[in-house]
Amino acid sequence: DGGITQSPKYLFRKEGQNVTLSCEQNLNHDAMYWYRQDPGQGLRLIYYSQIVNDFQKGDIAEGYSVSREKKESFPLTVTSAQKNPTAFYLCASSIVTSGSPEQFFGPGTRLTVL
Amino acid sequence: QKEVEQNSGPLSVPEGAIASLNCTYSDRVSQSFFWYRQYSGKSPELIMSIYSNGDKEDGRFTAQLNKASQYVSLLIRDSQPSDSATYLCAVNPQGGAAGNKLTFGGGTRVLVKP
Numbered sequence: 001d002g003g004i005t006q007s008p009k010y011l012f013r014k015e016g017q018n019v020t021l022s023c024e025q026n027l028n029h030d031a032m033y034w035y036r037q038d039p040g041q042g043l044r045l046i047y048y049s050q051i052v053n054d055f056q057k058g059d060i061a062e063g064y065s066v067s068r069e070k071k072e073s074f075p076l077t078v079t080s081a082q083k084n085p086t087a088f089y090l091c092a093s094s095i096v097t098s099g100s101p102e103q104f105f106g107p108g109t110r111l112t113v114l
Numbered sequence: 115q116k117e118v119e120q121n122s123g124p125l126s127v128p129e130g131a132i133a134s135l136n137c138t139y140s141d142r143v144s145q146s147f148f149w150y151r152q153y154s155g156k157s158p159e160l161i162m163s164i165y166s167n168g169d170k171e172d173g174r175f176t177a178q179l180n181k182a183s184q185y186v187s188l189l190i191r192d193s194q195p196s197d198s199a200t201y202l203c204a205v206n207p208q209g210g211a212a213g214n215k216l217t218f219g220g221g222t223r224v225l226v227k228p
Contacts (some may be wrong), residue, residue: 031214040122042202042218045157050214058215090157094214101146101206101214105157 003027004106006091011077011111013085021076021109023091030096032074033103036060037088046089049074050096077113086113116166117141118205120219127226133190135222137203140184146206147179147186148216153199193226200224 004025013019023032031050045058049068063082068074069076078085088110092103117126119138139147148167150158164170164177164186176189186205190197203219 033215035218040220042118042220044218045215050217096214102148102160102163103204103214103216103217104160109159 004091004093004104006089006106006109008109011109013111013112013113015057016080018077018079019111021078021089021091021111023074023076023106024072025074025093025106026072027104028071029093029104030071031094032068033092033094034058034064034066034074034076035090035092037090043090046076059075083102084113085111087111117207117217118203120201120203120222123223123225125191125222125224127224129189129195130227131193133193133197133224133226135188135190135191135203135224136185137187137219138185139203139205139207139217140149140152141205141207141217142181144181144205144207147177148204148206149175149177149186149188149216150202152202152221156205158202160214170198173200178182190224195226196228198224198226207209 003006007022033048047066049055065077090108091106094103149162151161152158162177164179170177174191178187200221200223202221204216
C-alpha cells in the first residue's frame with residue numbers, strides 16, 4: 001500500500017531532551033512537509049523540502065531541525081531549544097508539478113513534554 | 115488579518131440538512147484551494163480541491179470559489195453524523211510562486227445532530 005507513515009504515534013519527552021520524529025513515504029513524492037497543530041488550531045508549517053538534500057524554513061522553524069538525505073524520508077528533530085513542544089506533529093507530502101499542490105498527510109505523532 | 119480565515123464554529127446542523135462552510139483569504143494571486151476534513155485526534159484528509167471560479171461537485175460535497183471576492187466555500191448536502199469533524203481550508207499562496215506550500219485556516223468544527 002502506498003502512503004505516509006509516521007512514528008512513533010505517541011512520544012514523551014523530558015525537559016532538555018532532543019527527540020526525533022520519523023516520516024517515511026512510498027508515494028514517490030518529491031516534496032515533504034512538517035506541520036505543528038496545537039489544540040483547536042490550524043496547521044503551522046515548520047520545515048519543508050522539495051528535493052533531496054535541500055529544505056527551507058517554514059513559519060515556526062525555531063527549535064526544530066530536519067534532514068532530507070533520501071527522497072522517502074524527512075525526519076524532524078525537536079530540540080531542547082523549542083520551549084513549548086507539546087503538540088500534534090503532522091508530516092505531509094506532495095508531487096512537485098505546476099498546478100498540483102495537493103498535500104497528503106501521515107497519521108501524526110503526538111508529542112508531550114513531561 | 116490572518117491569511118486564511120474561517121469561523122471556528124461549532125456549526126450545528128440537523129441530520130439531512132445542508133452544512134455551509136466559508137473561508138476567506140488575503141492573497142489575491144492565490145490559485146489553488148483545498149478543503150480537508152479532520153476527525154478528532156486524526157490527521158487531515160483531503161476531500162476537495164478547486165482551481166477555477168465556480169462550483170465543483172463531488173458526491174455530497176460542493177466547493178465554490180469566487181476569486182474576485184476572495185472566498186471559497188464548502189457545502190455538505192444531506193449531512194450525516196459521520197460528517198461531524200473539523201474542516202480545514204487551505205490555500206496555495208502567491209500563485210504558486212512559493213512552491214507547493216499551503217496556508218491553513220484555523221478550521222470550522224461541524225456537529226451533525228441526529
